Amino acid sequence: NAGVTQTPKFRILKIGQSMTLQCTQDMNHNYMYWYRQDPGMGLKLIYYSVGAGITDKGEVPNGYNVSRSTTEDFPLRLELAAPSQTSVYFCASSYSDRGSQPQHFGDGTRLSIL
Amino acid sequence: QQPVQSPQAVILREGEDAVINCSSSKALYSVHWYRQKHGEAPVFLMILLKGGEQKGHEKISASFNEKKQQSSLYLTASQLSYSGTYFCGTEGGSQGNLIFGKGTKLSVKP
Numbered sequence: 001n002a003g004v005t006q007t008p009k010f011r012i013l014k015i016g017q018s019m020t021l022q023c024t025q026d027m028n029h030n031y032m033y034w035y036r037q038d039p040g041m042g043l044k045l046i047y048y049s050v051g052a053g054i055t056d057k058g059e060v061p062n063g064y065n066v067s068r069s070t071t072e073d074f075p076l077r078l079e080l081a082a083p084s085q086t087s088v089y090f091c092a093s094s095y096s097d098r099g100s101q102p103q104h105f106g107d108g109t110r111l112s113i114l
Numbered sequence: 115q116q117p118v119q120s121p122q123a124v125i126l127r128e129g130e131d132a133v134i135n136c137s138s139s140k141a142l143y144s145v146h147w148y149r150q151k152h153g154e155a156p157v158f159l160m161i162l163l164k165g166g167e168q169k170g171h172e173k174i175s176a177s178f179n180e181k182k183q184q185s186s187l188y189l190t191a192s193q194l195s196y197s198g199t200y201f202c203g204t205e206g207g208s209q210g211n212l213i214f215g216k217g218t219k220l221s222v223k224p
Contacts, residue, residue: 033211042116042201042214043156058211090155099144099205102158103212 002026006091006106013081013113021076021109023091031094032074033058033103034066036087043090049074081113115139117204119215126192126222134218136202137184145178145185146203146212149196156201159187189220197222 007022025032030051035043045058049068063085065077074093078085088110092103117138124132136145143164148156162178162185174196178185189196199219203212 040216042216043203045211045213048211059213099210099212100161100163102146102161103148103156103203104158105155107155 004091004093004104004106006089006109008109009107010110011112013078013111015081015083015113017081018077018079019081021078021089021091021111023074023076023106024072025074025091025093025104026072027093027095027104028071029093029095029104030071031096031101032068033092033094034064034074034076035090035092036060036085037090037108038087046076046089078111083113085111086113087111116213117202117215119200119202119218121218122216123219124221126220128194128222128224129191132189132192132220134187134189134200134202134220135184136186136204136215137182138204140183140204142178142180142183142185143205145176147176147185147187148201148203148214149198150201150217151198159200192220192222194222194224196220 004025033048034046044060047066049055088108090108091106094101094103120135145162147159150156173190176187199217201214201217203214
């Protein structure tokens with residue numbers, strides 16, 4: 001029972017490089033989310049998706065892009081990496097209705113931009 | 115509006131009780147509680163829906179007062195395994211998405 005799987009677990013990037021953080025879930029959840037977590041700041045929503053082909057911006061979308069071609073996968077793309085994007089990134093999913101259903105989190109990707 | 119959690123940190127001895135509060139400036143329809151251990155992912159504890167229902171999860175319970183726009187998490191007879199950072203999440207972001215508080219770091223000592 002895998003749940004939400006994120007790859008890679010760790011990554012170091014140079015300023016200006018780009019990369020894709022992968023997220024896949026096997027629970028057939030419609031809703032998927034990308035958060036970033038900075039020390040002492042809680043979780044900030046970057047992008048979310050309510051189903052395949054539908055994505056929308058969260059609180060802090062600048063510098064990121066997403067796509068959702070299947071129910072299972074929700075990759076996060078960083079273009080032109082900047083030091084401010086150094087963070088821990090969590091992908092999460094829920095069955096439906098953001099308020100009444102729990103969110104299931106992946107183990108996170110620890111990203112450093114140098 | 116990000117919910118405000120208090121206290122920011124608390125240190126307990128095993129067996130002691132603690133209360134963590136979560137307050138919002140906006141009307142609440144639901145409150146989520148999650149626990150995150152160091153270096154790990156947040157783990158769902160419980161959801162409280164509008165109606166003031168108190169829920170329980172082993173020796174961890176919570177209440178939700180929508181009039182006061184706040185929720186409280188109660189940890190009784192704390193165990194070492196309760197250590198971690200507790201986050202509340204409230205609906206208030208765009209399209210009703212959750213906004214998480216900054217967290218309360220709980221340390222339980224033997």
